[in-house]
Amino acid sequence: xxxxxxxxxxxxLAAVSSHGxxxxxxxETDLQxxxxxxxxxxxxxxxxxxxxYAHLMEQQAAIQLLADAGKLQVExxxxxxxxxxxxxxxxxxxVTGMQFQDMTNQLLQRTINRVHGLKMLLQELSSHQFPMxxxxxxxxxxxxxxxxxxxFDQGSQHLTGSLRKSVSQQDMATGEIDxx
Numbered sequence: 661x662x663x664x665x666x667x668x669x670x671x672x673l674a675a676v677s678s679h680g681x682x683x684x685x686x687x688e689t690d691l692q693x694x695x696x697x698x699x700x701x702x703x704x705x706x707x708x709x710x711x712x713y714a715h716l717m718e719q720q721a722a723i724q725l726l727a728d729a730g731k732l733q734v735e736x737x738x739x740x741x742x743x744x745x746x747x748x749x750x751x752x753x754x755v756t757g758m759q760f761q762d763m764t765n766q767l768l769q770r771t772i773n774r775v776h777g778l779k780m781l782l783q784e785l786s787s788h789q790f791p792m793x794x795x796x797x798x799x800x801x802x803x804x805x806x807x808x809x810x811x812f813d814q815g816s817q818h819l820t821g822s823l824r825k826s827v828s829q830q831d832m833a834t835g836e837i838d839x840x
Contacts, residue, residue: 677786695768702761
């Protein structure tokens with residue numbers, strides 16, 4: 661079995677690092693754009709639902725004026741109140757349901773942090789300058805790879821340990837939710 665020369669090994673590791681870094685940069689950019697689009701969409705949805713709700717309250721006030729003036733029957737007023745209550749509950753459900761944006765942003769940020777951590781681990785491949793002699797190339801390569809594995813293990817454990825496994829709703833005033 662032929663031994664891989666040291667210089668070619670370094671070139672291979674540097675190429676893996678370079679290509680990995682480029683792909684991770686693209687992933688990071690896509691994740692950041694996703695977070696931006698999500699924020700924009702949720703903000704627009706939230707504003708629209710609050711506007712609908714405000715118009716419903718104005719409509720209810722007009723109906724109440726008609727009821728107070730005796731222009732509506734008691735049954736009609738009761739039925740309109742049921743409609744208002746149902747619509748109000750549905751709008752509240754929508755607003756509460758939009759809490760997923762906060763939790764999704766937490767997941768996206770955690771994923772971006774993982775990308776950063778993986779980029780740092782990949783930099784080990786290209787920047788690791790382990791001295792090797794041509795006379796004992798096979799043993800030096802083994803030691804070099806062992807050291808890289810150890811560095812990867814330590815970096816991976818640090819990255820895994822520093823990232824929270826769950827996400828929680830934080831921005832809405834309707835309650836707390838923990839997922840995962």
